[in-house]
Amino acid sequence: MKHTTDGRTRICFLNPFGTDRYDDLIKEVLSSSLRDTTELDIWHLHAGPRNLDYYAPKQVVQVEILRAAKAAEAAGYDALVIGCLYDPALTEARELVKIPVIGPLEASTAQARMFGHRYAIVTDHHKAVPELEDRLRIYGTEANCRSVEAVGWFVDDMVKDTDAVATDTYAVAQEALKRTGAEAILIGCTIVSACYELAVQRGRTELADLPVINPNLIAVKTAEMFADMNKAGQYRIARNAYYQNLADHNPAEADDVAPYFETDIYERTI
Numbered sequence: 001m002k003h004t005t006d007g008r009t010r011i012c013f014l015n016p017f018g019t020d021r022y023d024d025l026i027k028e029v030l031s032s033s034l035r036d037t038t039e040l041d042i043w044h045l046h047a048g049p050r051n052l053d054y055y056a057p058k059q060v061v062q063v064e065i066l067r068a069a070k071a072a073e074a075a076g077y078d079a080l081v082i083g084c085l086y087d088p089a090l091t092e093a094r095e096l097v098k099i100p101v102i103g104p105l106e107a108s109t110a111q112a113r114m115f116g117h118r119y120a121i122v123t124d125h126h127k128a129v130p131e132l133e134d135r136l137r138i139y140g141t142e143a144n145c146r147s148v149e150a151v152g153w154f155v156d157d158m159v160k161d162t163d164a165v166a167t168d169t170y171a172v173a174q175e176a177l178k179r180t181g182a183e184a185i186l187i188g189c190t191i192v193s194a195c196y197e198l199a200v201q202r203g204r205t206e207l208a209d210l211p212v213i214n215p216n217l218i219a220v221k222t223a224e225m226f227a228d229m230n231k232a233g234q235y236r237i238a239r240n241a242y243y244q245n246l247a248d249h250n251p252a253e254a255d256d257v258a259p260y261f262e263t264d265i266y267e268r269t270i
Contacts, residue, residue: 008037011223012072013081013216015044015190016065016088017051021159022191026083026216029197033217038224041077043068051155052088053127062089063260069093069101071263078227081219083190085123086131094243096261100226100235104215105132107222108186109141115213116183120147120176122169123188125154132188146180149173151192158191165192166199170207177210186213 013030015022023042034040045064052058065082066089072080079100082090087103094101112119123132129148136142151168158165169192173185187193193216200208229235237243247254 008039009035009079009224009227010039010041010077011079011081011220011227012075012077013040013042013083013220014065014068014072015042015083016061017155018045018048018061018064019050020044022155022194025159025162025194025198026190029194029201030216030220032201034220035224038220040220043072052084052086053125053154058086058088062092065089066092066096066261067263069097070261073097073099074263078230079223081223083216083219085188085190085215086128087135091242094237095245100223100230102219102223102226104190104219105135105188106139108213108215108218109136109139109145111218112141112184112186112213113144115211118144118146118180118182119184119186119213120149120173120180120182121145121186121188122149122151122173122176122192124158124192125150125152128188146182147176148188149176153192155189155191158195162195162198165195166204166207169196170210173210173212184211184213187215190216 013026015026023044027042030040045068048060048064049057052061069080077099079102081102082088085105087105090101090103090106121132123129129150132148136145149172151172153165169187176182177185187196193214196207197214226235239245239248246257
């Protein structure tokens, strides 16, 4: 495994969709907020379904995420961001690779209190609501979440009209703040958040006035921090239980499983 030694931090942001339709959008809204020494590459999956809105396709997507995680590590990235608020395959990827792996929902909810005591989540569609509620319980961050709301957009349609997505998100967020007593809004979808931030960057100042938690940026900034910690020898992830690698328990069995995570389809030129 190779790491940068020239002061650069290389982060791979993985769009877990079998299409490149969202790559430029993510790159555009994040680039201006990076440190000068941070290089951000946007990857997408090359196999599997175009989205993981439904649970059955999501299982196929998660295997592809693990393959991409192995490829990102082999390519020398200092950290990986899984670019979906479901945090798909997050635990599995941390078990599988040694570089820091960041999930936007986990990172954002862990820091939500810094934006306000109570928060609400505005996500994309109705299928995402119970999924996010379940993940909050797993993370132990549900106590201060007042509500999970949906704007009614599916990912395939968002890039067709990013400004309309931002407008609908703003409306749902305003209503949620008033109705629930939440103090901040966490946008619970990476693509919805990108649409919202793009509108802000293009001059829609009314959107910038809301106390919005941007999960894309928090995930990347968290990745920068953990990459720094890893280089300093301070990323000491526990490997004795939850994140123990199979090879530490049974090397022969790990060898049998390894072909499922072959990375050749995601190999990149550095």
